[in-house]
Amino acid sequence: MIGPASPRQRLILAAAVAFVLDFAPGLLAARLLPARLQAFTAHGNGFIQPATCVVLAISLLLGGWIGGRRFLPIGVALVLLLQLMALALLVQIAHGAMPQRPLSVTAASVVAGNVPGLGLQLLAAALGALAGAAVHRRRPLPPLPIQESP
Incomplete structure (x- = not known):
């Protein structure tokens, strides 16, 4: 017998869907969009x-x-975690390219340069999740059907 999804199960499913859908179209955009449209140099x-x-x-x-x-x-915590991992990777790459610079200077430079982009991503994540919650209030997902076992 399969009953309706509990709130916890819906949250787990929501996180899994958001995680997968963040990577799949992101990879497609990286392949399909020209480089000048993928990233703008900010600072x-x-x-x-x-x-x-x-x-x-x-x-x-x-x-x-x-x-x-x-x-x-x-959702915002998931995005923040992914951003922190990306920052750590960027710091590691930058420090590997310039090992003579102190790690703290390299980390401060990478973080300062990427704050606008990361802030914009966090804002997009929060607005997307809020819009999704508003849609959820208006049109909740239909309950899963209950199947009887033979």
Whole structure:
């Protein structure tokens, strides 16, 4: 017997859908869009990725539709975690390219250059999740059918 999904199951499903939908279209956009449309240089060594922001907002909109308003902190935390991992990777790459510079100077430079792009992605994530929660309030997902076992 399969019953309706619990709120916890919907949140797990929402996070999984948002995570997968963030990567799949993001990879497609990286392959299909010309390089000049993928990223804009914002400050020194930083950049803003508008296609990533749009894909992120759409994926979290779907996650918010599935999970409702309780998905907002989960979705934003998921994006923040991915951003922190990306920053750590960028710091490691920059430090490997310039090992004579102190790690703290390299990290400060990478973080300062990427704050606008990361802030824009967090804003897109929050707005997408909020829009998804609003859609969830208006049109909740239909309950799963209950199947009888023979």
